[in-house]
Amino acid sequence: MIRYTAARLLQAIPVLLVVATVTFALLRLLPGGPFDREKALPPVILANIEARYHLDEPVARQYARYLAGLVRGDFGPSYKYPGRDVADILRDSFPVSIQLGAAALVLAMLLGVGAGLAAGMRAGTLQDRAIIGLTLLGISVPSFVLGAALVLGVALRFGWPPAGLWESPAYALLPALTLAAFPTAYIAQLTRTSVIEVAGRDFVRTARAKGVSEARVRWVHVLRNALLAVVTYFGPLLAMLLTGSFVVEQIFAIPGMGRFFVTAVTNRDYPLVMGVTLVYAALIVLSNLAVDLVYGWLDPRIRLAGDES
């Protein structure tokens, strides 16, 4: 397990290198530069600025310089926020996004799996149908609509929980709910389908033939197999929560990383785009590793390479 984890972490290095290279290349291929303005800057000043950020060097040189910086943990300066390092910006905004994402993730997993089990274990009942209805709603309502509805219908009407800014855990409530709505509904549907499918498998009949109680059939034999399908969704889910947080951070004026993801690209703030992309990529690599570890634990058929036990 430890060996497997270490090996996977080592494999992440080339993955991140590829991400860095491709992002670097794509940014340079984008038309326009970081200091293009409506009113063009005087050439002397522009040349000065470009020299300061080494933008006058050949691209290959700039690339090597960037990588050398990365190794030292230096993400470079931000062009758009002069005086601030990309590392500073990430240090301030990343924890906020991660808290929001984690809150939404936990919410989506708990509510989604719970609702999916409640529906799937009682397929065909009124309870099942009510949950299906709710999931359809959760999947079809866009987050900016839901976010606005929560702000107007809850925060403004009752004065709680707060909508906007990020000062205490209560501030995470509405944005996390907004962010979690779609994945909750999706996970609920996935769990329900999976439970119903597993409940029809042969080994469930074997368990009943053995005298196993209905509750144990459901909560032991069916549950563990049904969760396998849900765990596989965990990786894409995390990616979605991270990239999806942009809209939610806008609605609730949350000082997270999501807003940089978009504005940095329009600003051609090369180092900031690189920094944000690399952090996201690292997160996705980590979440995929987490999924594989959990999967290996749930499903004995998956033998993790390098795992001797």
Added chain:
Amino acid sequence: MSEPVLSVRGLRTTFSTDAGVLPAVDGVDLELHAGETLCVVGESGCGKSVTALSILRLLPEPPASIEAGEVIFDGCNLLELSNAELRKIRGSRIAMVFQEPMTSLNPVFSVGSQIDEALKIHTDLTRQGRRERVEELLTLVGIPAPAERYRDYPHQLSGGMRQRVMIAMALSCEPAVLIADEPTTALDVTIQAQILELLASLQERFHMAVLLITHDLGVVAETANRVAVLYAGRVVETGTVYEIFGAPRHPYTVGLMKAMPGRSVGHRAPLHVIPGVVPDLRDRPEGCSFRERCPRADAVCAEMDPELEAWGAESAVACHHPYVDERPAGEGG
């Protein structure tokens, strides 16, 4: 003959389908006596599995529904027991082995723990006692190194080994009745013979009655004491294995025998060679359901459905014109 340990009377099990109600089993009678092997044979789809699963009420309801009949075991009708009472019998007094060893075990639990589960439910043994018992059972069904195999997961074992595990699980509480639904159909020929031998030796050891469902007349010839022939959801003939093979009375049974190439295990008898097809059960025609395929059918057969009538002490046949000429004198009735 002794009182049967298990008797099925007038069992009718239907499925509600989009195209209407399908009576997959429609008036089946079976009697299983202590220590004997009763083989249930018949073409695919004739209701063998549905009969077996109805006995322990293991069919999903809906779509299945047991509409009539009784299953008498130990003086009570299993079809009327509460779920809790029935669970005490499942796996402990009546156990089952299924056709598909590849999918009949839960992939995420070790095989040992799956056998242990039955012991945990039905016995007062301690954890240690159960562990020893599981290893003993694994040895008994011919699995070497039981302490190591205990921790194996189903995917680590071959089909034959998994079926041995299923048998160990079924035998864990020393049931009075074992229902085996085509336990060897999914296995290689050599493994089939081994598993059948194993079942026979264990039957003797535990004095079990075995209800063995099979397609394979070779298996019937090797293992059965008595045979019940099913056609279109009904028993059309029962008798001792000698009668069924030596002097079959029902035209369908006669057809089956003619169709059988060899009689040793592994010579799969294709049961589809009797010309014609089984009638649609949703819309059972008047009269005998075999008459479209029957060489002896006449006007009576088209009007009246033959009842299963006792013939001698141990056999019965449902036919208006059974083959009797071949019978030795003094046995008719």
